[in-house]
Amino acid sequence: MPDDRAPTRIQKRNRAAILEAALDVFSAQGFRGATVDQIANAAGLSKPNLLYYFPSKEAMHNALLSRLLDTWLDPLRDLDADGDPLEELLAYVHRKLQMSRDFPRESRLFANEIVQGAPRIHTALSTDLKHLVDDKAALIQHWIDLGQIARVHPYHLIFSIWSLTQHYADFDVQVRAVLGSEDPFEGAPEFIDAMYRRLLAP
Known part of the structure; x- marks a missing residue:
């Protein structure tokens, strides 16, 4: 915003409309393919x-990414050290799959940023994300050492959960082309639950 005064209702509405339009355009075109004109047209401004409101497409992209990273990490943060290990991990899998269903554009925005080398969030990946994953990997290893879940590689387990669940958002067109009229999110939860339950059962 150009000054420090509290934004008006119209300004809040316009800012929200811009970010919603930017999310549509960035998730479809990627950062390099997106233009300010496309976003303005999509926002109706x-x-x-x-x-x-935003001096550049970089400013819009950064605003979306900063909001997204916290949302993206929340399901892993919710992994509870005091819960049943198998059920905690399965709940994490389902939270990630739910995010792919509810936030497909955000998932593709994140994927596009990573594919481009994460130039705008690399610092966050190597600090906030890494510290959280290190902490949860240590928790998973603790559960393994106690014999509460099967012996798996904690980091690769987390990577596999990311890749499997986010596939349904990032490759939505391919998934739906193969399945036809079937909703992928009807069959996926049961299949993924059964797969990880077998993998992780002690």
């Missing part, structure tokens, strides 16, 4: 009006 003139380009000068959009630039009043």
